[in-house]
Amino acid sequence: MSKVTRFSGSDPGSTARVSGFIAHLREHGFHLGVAETETALRALSCVNPIVPSEARLALKSVCAGSVEDSVQFDKLFDSFWMADGRVRHKVIQTKATAKLKDTKSTRTDETQSIAGEGSIQAPEDAKDGEDSYAEGTGKLVASKTQNLMKKDLRELVSAEDIRAAEQVAIRLGKALRDRRSRRRKVARKGTLIDLRRTIRQSLSTGGDPLHLAKRKRPDRPMKIVALCDVSGSMMHYARPFLAFLAGLIRADSASDAYLFHTRLVRITDALRDDDPLRALNRITLLADGFGGGSKIGANLQQFANGYARNFVDGRSVVIILSDGYDSDAAEVMGTALAKLKRRGCKIIWLNPLKGWKGYEPVAKGMAAALPYLDAFAAAATLADLAGLERTLERL
Amino acid sequence: MTSWINLQTSLDKIGYVASNDLAAALHISITLGRPLLLEGAAGVGKTEVARALATIQNTQLIRLQCYEGLDASQAIYEWNYQRQLLSIRAASEVGETGSTVETRIFSEDYLLERPLLKAIRQEKSPVLLIDEIDRADEEFEAYLLEVLSEFQITIPELGTITATSRPLVILTANGTRDLSDALRRRCIYAHIDYPNRQTELAILASRCPEIEARLGQQIIGFVQKLRQEELEKVPGVAEMLDFAAALAGLGIKDLTSDPAVLQATLATLLKTQADRAAVPIEVAARIAGKAA
Structure with a gap:
């Protein structure tokens, strides 16, 4: 054990140090x-x-x-209290920060971690891209660039789409009833x-139970949490999926929706806007970088560590709408989904490419995700989504 | 000042070997009156902590085993319906009026206490063990939060019952599902891991003093090696003690002496078909040889 941190004379005292x-x-x-x-004091x-x-x-x-907290706590404790003097304390602290970012894969660090990973995937895909372009797979390269150009979602989705999607979402919501309630x-x-x-x-009847009150096990609605990939490779499918998200949120007040590309954005509140088109407008503002690169693993991890802690529980169904072409390491996706699964939710992955002839979950990330999925189905159009009713009923 | 070490020593005296982490967390939770959340794999002695604590505090242990669908009538209180019915019947024969009957049948005489209510109505602070909280559903967890922060229970017919003494609350979880942040934040936390060699030897010595030191070393070595194998269900401390008791019962002095008997006693350690198949007689003998 190294020396205890020496705080300067101007230090305000032990209480302030603990809160620090x-x-x-x-x-x-x-x-x-x-x-x-x-409590700590x-x-x-x-x-x-x-x-x-x-x-x-103490x-x-x-x-x-x-458990994870305990392990991390020891490191953080050492860096704060056991460092030798103020200067070194700072150095150690930044080191710990760097390590943390590595495990969490927040945005700033990704550029570095991808350097190694991307060289394996992207150039290969790019090479394949030329000859496979004729087959229509050329657009499936996972790109890492952040597309900062704003795309207007209103060009993509119309009010009729949303109305149709609302119907689909209502039917899906009905199919997803938790019958396990005890x-x-x-x-x-x-x-x-x-x-x-x-x-x-x-x-009131002198002890004769004339009216029998009854109890039953209620069917409990499951909460749908939808995460939609809007990266470049998914642009073709954005139209039905966004309409679905909008319909879902409007049909069911308990549901929750997110978009991700290189970042994760919660769009539930924006979609609750009374006017469907104004809602899309608000999302356009939120979803800066729409149609850019895909960071599925990192986004799912961020979701599992952040929003999921408040919004996902044993009665949630997490629907991920993505093609699984990820520029992050496959393990990131695996650990993120494992963590999400531990919250007790069901995970459904809808992949527009699954319906394609000869498609196998070749994308490394997709392969890592498969063990954690409760259902893995094809869906590229609104009709496909409507057809999922059966699958969901069986969950 | 080092009163948590005193706690550790007194736990030790009654046969519970607690790690520093656990003893300090336990001491803090008792002093601050906060619930203690214990996490760890099955069979590391989470439930035993509560039992040991009740023994050294010389108080009652009240246990609430959680399961999916656990509700208020099982966890808090229920009216004794049979008695109520009889009483209403008897009253109507005598010709009592409705309101007096009502006051009578909704009095404490007709109340069945369940663990949570029982725990807050004791003269002396009991130890309340809420076992496997992660098996109960989220609704119950939320309700528990309320009880654990207010220590009072409201019964519509009777009014609010406030705690006469605050129970020492110990919650255990082994990861069936993640617990809510709200519950975690309210609790003092300790994670119990499989004990290391020294600790496990101490546990064995205090629980099975009849086992000789050499065999004890072998047993612990064997079990610790076995935990590193790829098993479905890793043997815990309780299994180790069963194993030791089985060996003592069969009069074995040396693990390596008879592989067939060793294989037979493995029934106390390996509890699934796959695990039994993973450790055939040769493997068991080899591990025993290494441990010795």
């Missing part, structure tokens, strides 16, 4: 609030905080909330007698 440490953890992805700072008073190992145990039990609720016609209510009501 909490801020340090927060910067590195820990979900900690003000209440945790207080109280926890420190339970042990002998002068001894670093005891302080570490802070760890408060701040870490999972809780019961009061119902007029049920299978079990609700004794509590029956007895309460029998009071």
Whole structure:
């Protein structure tokens, strides 16, 4: 164990230092609030905080909330408290940041990590592209460039499309009912007698239970969370898929929608706009870089670590609309989906290319994703989506 | 100041060997009155922590086993419907009025306590073990959050019941599903891993003192090696103790002496068909040889 960090004389005191440490953890992805700072201080008073190992145990039990957190906590603790002096402390901290970004693959770091990866995929694809262009696969190269040109979504989707999609989305939503619910609720016609209510009501008839209150297991609607890939390779399918997303959000108030290309954007709130066309307009503003490169793995990872923690649970069905051509490493996709799966949701991948003759999930990312999928189906048009009803019923 | 070490020592005395992480987290959760969330693989002794804690605090252990579909009538309270019905009947014979009957049948005499209600109505703080919380569904988790922060339960017919003493709450989870951030944030967290060689030897020595030191070394070596194999269900501490007890019962002094008997006792460690097939007699003998 190295030396303890020496703070300068102007340092405001131990309380501020602990809150500084909490801020340090927060910067590195820990979900900690003000209440945790207080708990941490109280926890420190339970042990002998002068001894670093005891302080570490106390802070760890408060701040870490999972196995991954515990491992990361030790590193962050060392970088904050165990560094030798202010200068070195800073150096170590930046090192930790770099390491973190590597695992999380946030945007800034991707340019570097892809350098190695892209050379394997992109040039090969580009070479193939020439002769396979005749077969129509030339557009499937996973590109990494961010397309900063704004595309107007209104050119792509019309109001009629949205209305048709709304119908499809309603039907799909109905197909996705969770029949596993084991809780019961009061119902007029049920299978079990609700004794509590029956007895309460029998009071008025002198103890004769004339009215039997019943309970049943309610069907619970599943929540649909749709993630739509709008990278360059998916442009051909953007029209039906965007209409589907818009229809979905309008049909079902519990559903949730996201777009991704090189970034992940939550478009649920924008799509809730009363006017469907104004909604698309708002998305156009949000989805800067539409039609650019594809970073499926990184986006899914960001989704699993961020939005999914609030919006995905055991009653969610995550629908991913993408062709699986990814410029990220395949493992990123695998770990991201594994993490997502741990939230207990169902994952459905709709791939427009699956319907093609001779298509196999050759894209490396797609192959890594397959073990985590509950359903992998073809869908390129709105009619295809409507045809999924059966598949979803079986889930 | 080092009171968590005292806690560790007293746990040790009654046969529970706790790591520093666990002892400190346990001490903090007791002092701050926060629930303790324990995570770890099956069979590392999560449930045992609660039992040990109840023993050293000399208090009652109240256990709530979670499962999918667990609801208020199983976890908190339920009215005793049979008694209520009888009482209403009896009252109508005597000619009692409706309102007096109602007050009577919705009194505490007719209330069946379930673990959560029982835990907050004890004279002395009990240990409340909420086992495998990840098996219960999200609704129950949300309800639990409310009970754990307020320590009061509202029964519409009776009113609000406030805790007479705050229970020491221990929640365990082994990753059936992810728990909500809200629950994690409210808890003090500790992860329990498979014990290392020294710790496991100490556990074996305190639980099965009749086993000789040499055999003990062999047993621990064998089990620790076995955990590194590709198994479906990795043997936990409880399995190791069963294994040791089985060997002691068969009067074995040396693991390597009789491969056939060793293979037979593996039934205590390997609990699936695939795992049994993965460790045939030669492999078991080889591992035992290495461990010795």
